[in-house]
Amino acid sequence: MKTLLMSSLLSLALPAMAAGLEVRAPWAKATLPGQPVSGAYLELRADSAARLVKVDSPLAETVEIHEMKMDGGMMKMRALPALELPAGQTVTLKPGGLHIMLMQLKGPLKVGSKLPLTLHVEQEGKTRSVAVEADIRAMAAH
Numbered sequence: 001m002k003t004l005l006m007s008s009l010l011s012l013a014l015p016a017m018a019a020g021l022e023v024r025a026p027w028a029k030a031t032l033p034g035q036p037v038s039g040a041y042l043e044l045r046a047d048s049a050a051r052l053v054k055v056d057s058p059l060a061e062t063v064e065i066h067e068m069k070m071d072g073g074m075m076k077m078r079a080l081p082a083l084e085l086p087a088g089q090t091v092t093l094k095p096g097g098l099h100i101m102l103m104q105l106k107g108p109l110k111v112g113s114k115l116p117l118t119l120h121v122e123q124e125g126k127t128r129s130v131a132v133e134a135d136i137r138a139m140a141a142h
Contacts, residue, residue, distance in 0.1 A: 038060075052085060
């Protein structure tokens with residue numbers, strides 16, 4: 001029993017690995033009832049050059065990869081067709097920068113629950129789907 005508990009706790013501390021892609025610290029912002037949008041954040045590290053080409057979630061009608069950056073003294077947000085993942089480098093998606101935009105939410109995202117995401121990654125000539133569960137947190141709790 002003790003070994004099972006320790007291995008379960010250890011698995012929670014380790015990043016998700018799939019097909020040469022490491023996914024760490026996935027989380028999403030909680031929403032209020034009726035709030036139609038939220039953001040999801042995580043860290044990605046690919047063994048070889050890759051591209052995040054699409055993200056899906058059963059809890060949102062539309063999911064896009066977005067970038068926020070200063071342009072002419074104004075903060076601007078735009079959808080990206082894909083996100084480059086250079087080999088061996090960590091790409092961080094965080095508030096105020098690169099992020100996953102969840103639009104037309106099908107219900108509120110509640111603190112303490114999970115947001116299922118499917119990351120579609122092109123790597124070495126193949127597109128792979130990686131399932132991720134993001135913790136839903138209050139904005140100040142990241």
